[in-house]
Amino acid sequence: MSWVDNFPGLSRLDPDLRRRLDRDGKVLKVPAGQVIFGPGSSADNFLVLISGTVRVQHLSDSGRQIVLYRINAGESCVMTTACLMAHDAYSAEGITESAIEAVAIPRATFDDLVARSPDFRSFVFEAYSRRIADLFLVIEEVAFQRIDIRLAQKLLDLAGQGDRVRATHQQLAGELGTAREVVSRQLQEFRRRDWITLSRGEIGLSDVPAIRALAEA
Amino acid sequence: MSWVDNFPGLSRLDPDLRRRLDRDGKVLKVPAGQVIFGPGSSADNFLVLISGTVRVQHLSDSGRQIVLYRINAGESCVMTTACLMAHDAYSAEGITESAIEAVAIPRATFDDLVARSPDFRSFVFEAYSRRIADLFLVIEEVAFQRIDIRLAQKLLDLAGQGDRVRATHQQLAGELGTAREVVSRQLQEFRRRDWITLSRGEIGLSDVPAIRALAEA
DNA sequence: CAGGTCTTGGTGACAAGGTCACAGACCGCG
DNA sequence: CGCGGTCTGTGACCTTGTCACCAAGACCTG
Numbered sequence: 477m478s479w480v481d482n483f484p485g486l487s488r489l490d491p492d493l494r495r496r497l498d499r500d501g502k503v504l505k506v507p508a509g510q511v512i513f514g515p516g517s518s519a520d521n522f523l524v525l526i527s528g529t530v531r532v533q534h535l536s537d538s539g540r541q542i543v544l545y546r547i548n549a550g551e552s553c554v555m556t557t558a559c560l561m562a563h564d565a566y567s568a569e570g571i572t573e574s575a576i577e578a579v580a581i582p583r584a585t586f587d588d589l590v591a592r593s594p595d596f597r598s599f600v601f602e603a604y605s606r607r608i609a610d611l612f613l614v615i616e617e618v619a620f621q622r623i624d625i626r627l628a629q630k631l632l633d634l635a636g637q638g639d640r641v642r643a644t645h646q647q648l649a650g651e652l653g654t655a656r657e658v659v660s661r662q663l664q665e666f667r668r669r670d671w672i673t674l675s676r677g678e679i680g681l682s683d684v685p686a687i688r689a690l691a692e693a
Numbered sequence: 694m695s696w697v698d699n700f701p702g703l704s705r706l707d708p709d710l711r712r713r714l715d716r717d718g719k720v721l722k723v724p725a726g727q728v729i730f731g732p733g734s735s736a737d738n739f740l741v742l743i744s745g746t747v748r749v750q751h752l753s754d755s756g757r758q759i760v761l762y763r764i765n766a767g768e769s770c771v772m773t774t775a776c777l778m779a780h781d782a783y784s785a786e787g788i789t790e791s792a793i794e795a796v797a798i799p800r801a802t803f804d805d806l807v808a809r810s811p812d813f814r815s816f817v818f819e820a821y822s823r824r825i826a827d828l829f830l831v832i833e834e835v836a837f838q839r840i841d842i843r844l845a846q847k848l849l850d851l852a853g854q855g856d857r858v859r860a861t862h863q864q865l866a867g868e869l870g871t872a873r874e875v876v877s878r879q880l881q882e883f884r885r886r887d888w889i890t891l892s893r894g895e896i897g898l899s900d901v902p903a904i905r906a907l908a909e910a
Numbered sequence: 911c912a913g914g915t916c917t918t919g920g921t922g923a924c925a926a927g928g929t930c931a932c933a934g935a936c937c938g939c940g
Numbered sequence: 941c942g943c944g945g946t947c948t949g950t951g952a953c954c955t956t957g958t959c960a961c962c963a964a965g966a967c968c969t970g
Binding site for chain 1: 751755757759772774775776784785807814822825826828831832833835836837870
């Protein structure tokens with residue numbers, strides 16, 4: 477039983493290629509809140525996440541921030557890979573949101589696997605496809621969607637199955653690429669409608685159906 | 694002499710792989726203003742541009758539009774490729790801005806070249822890197838940059854070496870992902886400062902240094 | 911040429927969102 | 941308890957987006 481079994485896209489690989497992955501890939505554990513890549517740091521590896529999540533965000537010169545996408549367990553950091561391949565500056569940074577386990581696959585092994593395995597190739601290209609779709613969605617939302625709707629979506633997203641969100645207004649603003657004041661005001665409006673309850677660092681969702689209705693408007 | 698010679702990234706290929714590209718790649722000519730890919734149409738080819746440019750844009754439900762990037766001669770449509778590989782809907786459309794010549798490389802040939810040639814792999818990954826950087830830039834601009842600065846940049850960009858831009862206000866709005874009225878008002882402001890002259894379908898740049906100063910602010 | 915129609919551009923009024931300034935509430939800690 | 945740091949609330953103001961409508965130019969057709 478090796479980490480490779482956690483990846484649906486990789487489990488079909490040839491036995492000897494799997495052995496190669498097992499042998500060359502180094503398992504890393506990183507605690508929460510660490511910057512694992514960003515402008516400056518150029519790790520020379522293809523990273524694949526076994527557990528935990530990594531938030532990828534962009535910081536503007538003006539100090540504002542936007543979350544581009546999250547890398548979840550079973551996914552890989554293809555974006556960084558492309559930039560590393562092209563020896564290019566990657567203008568986003570990746571931060572661990574929880575403690576993570578990841579496998580670092582050296583560039584040479586990555587290249588070899590791409591060359592030898594159609595399954596590995598489709599693993600890589602599917603990962604690209606998902607990320608690009610994520611970026612398109614971010615552009616669509618930032619350019620054309622109302623902030624109240626985006627905030628409602630984000631609250632539901634961050635709450636998951638539960639009914640509360642642990643985040644400061646500043647953090648929510650960073651998720652959406654807007655300003656803290658805007659989030660504060662929208663949350664006030666939601667509270668006025670009795671959709672949520674507010675306390676320091678936490679938001680309780682008391683009328684999920686109403687929030688969902690707005691999010692899907 | 695074949696089209697392959699036009700591509701710096703491909704000219705280093707092995708002679709027999711180049712022959713394979715020559716044999717399997719079909720040269721297409723498409724007139725200006727055609728939609729060559731978009732939601733619905735899923736061409737099963739890796740496209741590479743010999744001449745002309747293709748504008749890739751996204752249409753929102755609300756009828757607004759934004760230009761994501763342009764594919765120039767010597768570049769390829771990697772984004773579509775990733776989505777095709779993953780059998781995924783591509784939510785942007787590509788439109789020829791001029792008459793183009795392109796080479797369509799069948800999926801099987803593409804896959805084979807990725808497997809066999811390190812040079813072809815780096816051609817593909819570099820193309821990804823460039824596109825991803827473009828998308829990051831779009832997100833940064835839409836989310837954080839003022840519209841007057843973006844409009845100034847776009848005017849300089851579209852003017853190229855010349856001092857005039859042939860475009861309607863509506864088209865400029867589509868470039869920037871904003872509304873036509875916003876562009877009209879900003880252009881009025883620029884004219885009030887004697888930076889530009891306005892006529893139907895055309896903008897003359899009379900004070901390029903001033904426009905550049907704003908664009909670089 | 912007159913009249914109709916479509917495209918393009920201009921503008922006022924208003925709504926939504928971003929910026930700035932500042933105040934008050936809460937938190938942990940000595 | 942008092943103090944500094946973080947988090948939240950809010951008013952004023954500016955920029956951007958939306959809506960409604962009009963006018964000028966282009967183009968077509970009888």
